[in-house]
Amino acid sequence: MKRIEVPLHRAAHGRTGDKGNRSNISVIAWHPSLWDVLVEQVTEAAVARQFAHRHPSRVQRFLLPQLHAMNFVLDDVLDGGVNEALNLDSHGKALSFLLLDLPIEVPEGLLPCLAGAAIDPADPNPSPGDNAP
Amino acid sequence: MTPPSILRVGCAAGFSGDRTDAAAPVVGALAAAGGPAVLIFETLAERTLALAQLARRAHPEGGYEPLLDDLLSPVLAACLAAGIRIVSNFGAANPEGAAMRIAALARELGLRVPRIAIVVGDDLSGSAQRPLLEAALDARMQGLDIVSANAYVGAEPIADALLAGAEIVVCGRVADPSLTVGPALAHFGWARDDWDRLARATMAGHLLECGAQVSGGYYADPGFKDVPGMARLGYPIAEIDADGHCTITKPPGTGGRIDAHTVKEQLLYEVHDPAAYLTPDVVADIGAAQVEAVGTDRVRLSGVRGHPRPPGLKVNVCHETGWLAEGEISYAGARAEARARLAADVLRERLAGLGRLRVDLIGAHSLFADDAGEWLAAQPPREARDVRLRVALNHTERAAAERLAREVTALYTCGPAGGGGVRTSLRPRLDIVSCSVPREQVPVGHRFIASGPADGSGAAR
Numbered sequence: 110m111k112r113i114e115v116p117l118h119r120a121a122h123g124r125t126g127d128k129g130n131r132s133n134i135s136v137i138a139w140h141p142s143l144w145d146v147l148v149e150q151v152t153e154a155a156v157a158r159q160f161a162h163r164h165p166s167r168v169q170r171f172l173l174p175q176l177h178a179m180n181f182v183l184d185d186v187l188d189g190g191v192n193e194a195l196n197l198d199s200h201g202k203a204l205s206f207l208l209l210d211l212p213i214e215v216p217e218g219l220l221p222c223l224a225g226a227a228i229d230p231a232d233p234n235p236s237p238g239d240n241a242p
Numbered sequence: 243m244t245p246p247s248i249l250r251v252g253c254a255a256g257f258s259g260d261r262t263d264a265a266a267p268v269v270g271a272l273a274a275a276g277g278p279a280v281l282i283f284e285t286l287a288e289r290t291l292a293l294a295q296l297a298r299r300a301h302p303e304g305g306y307e308p309l310l311d312d313l314l315s316p317v318l319a320a321c322l323a324a325g326i327r328i329v330s331n332f333g334a335a336n337p338e339g340a341a342m343r344i345a346a347l348a349r350e351l352g353l354r355v356p357r358i359a360i361v362v363g364d365d366l367s368g369s370a371q372r373p374l375l376e377a378a379l380d381a382r383m384q385g386l387d388i389v390s391a392n393a394y395v396g397a398e399p400i401a402d403a404l405l406a407g408a409e410i411v412v413c414g415r416v417a418d419p420s421l422t423v424g425p426a427l428a429h430f431g432w433a434r435d436d437w438d439r440l441a442r443a444t445m446a447g448h449l450l451e452c453g454a455q456v457s458g459g460y461y462a463d464p465g466f467k468d469v470p471g472m473a474r475l476g477y478p479i480a481e482i483d484a485d486g487h488c489t490i491t492k493p494p495g496t497g498g499r500i501d502a503h504t505v506k507e508q509l510l511y512e513v514h515d516p517a518a519y520l521t522p523d524v525v526a527d528i529g530a531a532q533v534e535a536v537g538t539d540r541v542r543l544s545g546v547r548g549h550p551r552p553p554g555l556k557v558n559v560c561h562e563t564g565w566l567a568e569g570e571i572s573y574a575g576a577r578a579e580a581r582a583r584l585a586a587d588v589l590r591e592r593l594a595g596l597g598r599l600r601v602d603l604i605g606a607h608s609l610f611a612d613d614a615g616e617w618l619a620a621q622p623p624r625e626a627r628d629v630r631l632r633v634a635l636n637h638t639e640r641a642a643a644e645r646l647a648r649e650v651t652a653l654y655t656c657g658p659a660g661g662g663g664v665r666t667s668l669r670p671r672l673d674i675v676s677c678s679v680p681r682e683q684v685p686v687g688h689r690f691i692a693s694g695p696a697d698g699s700g701a702a703r
Contacts (some may be wrong), residue, residue: 196600
């Protein structure tokens with residue numbers, strides 16, 4: 110099946126938490142049908158590349174398939190975190206949106222499962238979340 | 243019809259600085275539901291306690307949550323009337339001071355003075371505890387200018403205080419979920435090594451502890467994640483059953499939303515390994531947890547498991563490290579970004595030798611960037627027409643840090659054309675080192691405070 114490139118935020122949502130110099134970012138599928146695509150493409154390596162300029166010393170991915178959610182833990186990406194960082198956002202609270210910019214490829218048949226503006230104007234029914242099992 | 247064994251825990255604050263009008267609808271819903279209920283306020287982020295300790299140095303009677311009156315005044319009468327107990331860490335660096343203030347507040351409001359207990363033992367900043375910290379921190383203790391040192395206390399002293407008849411339990415540093423586990427432990431009479439039930443109540447507490455973050459706050463993203471009524475968000479209530487499973491809901495008629503997605507975001511918030519969420523009470527495991535919408539704004543959490551609690555207690559030691567200096571100036575119109583970049587170059591040259599200078603071009607490149615400037619250097623100049631330059635640096639010496647403010651201000655006459663809106667700030671910087679100390683070396687407990695200077699009885703007047 111033909112695959113369409115979309116930013117991850119069309120397929121998933123998430124939130125950042127922080128402890129010290131460590132960031133955790135959840136990635137939660139908008140629809141159960143998108144789960145396999147996320148597992149395949151939103152990998153530790155892909156996330157490490159997305160955060161390359163923050164030089165994570167380690168990226169770990171934890172899968173929660175029954176929640177259609179995954180949790181990334183990125184070590185040493187906060188320039189010291191609230192203690193030392195000079196960033197306005199020393200917690201790194203905005204970083205979930207950096208992860209959610211990651212491009213992924215979604216099979217055409219799953220486009221109706223995506224959130225946000227539909228790519229195909231003929232199919233204006235992305236219905237985020239409401240049809241979860 | 244809710245079985246009578248349900249305990250309702252409502253959370254009306256998720257940090258110091260949260261909305262102070264959140265509690266009234268929560269208390270209203272708890273009172274209307276009837277049955278046993280507890281109101282919690284979580285007001286202590288990692289740094290809050292150090293700031294409270296600094297406040298207490300300046301004013302020895304202070305050092306507790308500055309908004310204590312604003313949080314409690316609107317609901318104290320209703321809580322006492324309905325038998326809703328209150329548990330909070332708003333005691334911060336001075337739980338006794340907070341308790342005395344609550345007693346005085348009750349009198350001012352014409353209420354009877356409630357039975358107030360404080361949880362003690364978390365504060366390890368005294369000289370008697372110095373050897374304990376030295377043993378735990380070893381070389382990391384060298385040269386630290388310690389502001390605060392607190393152990394994360396668990397649910398047991400809270401439960402004991404409630405079982406002894408406390409109507410209000412004032413804590414300093416306790417683990418956030420323990421504010422919920424304590425009341426559940428007291429209400430259901432679980433064994434204190436009933437790891438599965440403790441873990442379930444812990445995750446109920448985890449969902450509550452950030453207030454509106456589970457009920458639509460910190461969630462909205464227009465067109466993707468729409469949340470109704472964000473100006474009047476309903477704060478969460480957990481209905482906890484005798485096995486510790488919970489349903490999260492919110493007061494009727496309030497804004498916000500609770501669905502499987504809002505709950506999943508908060509469930510994973512500040513979690514690392516989902517199979518090992520560590521608290522002083524238990525190691526909670528959400529590896530097989532289930533989240534299920536069971537009605538409008540009602541979500542059930544189940545499947546949480548527990549493992550034996552860690553042997554040590556986590557201790558945060560907060561110390562002063564110097565100063566954070568920040569300065570900003572804005573440019574707009576043609577070539578605004580180029581002028582902001584030029585101003586940054588001028589500051590880099592003028593402040594050379596002071597240490598790493600962080601540069602943000604707010605409106606073009608800011609939050610995603612790194613302190614070393616790698617991200618910014620990789621971004622080709624664009625044509626942003628409204629850019630706010632921000633520079634920041636850390637320095638151990640105040641006088642050196644103050645130079646940043648002067649140089650940014652001088653851009654008014656010496657910088658690129660059209661710069662306006664200079665703001666500068668200088669703030670002391672606090673760092674935290676964490677360690678673990680053996681549980682048995684941190685005796686914790688609770689004690690009741692005398693009800694006040696005048697009557698000393700705690701009886702209604």
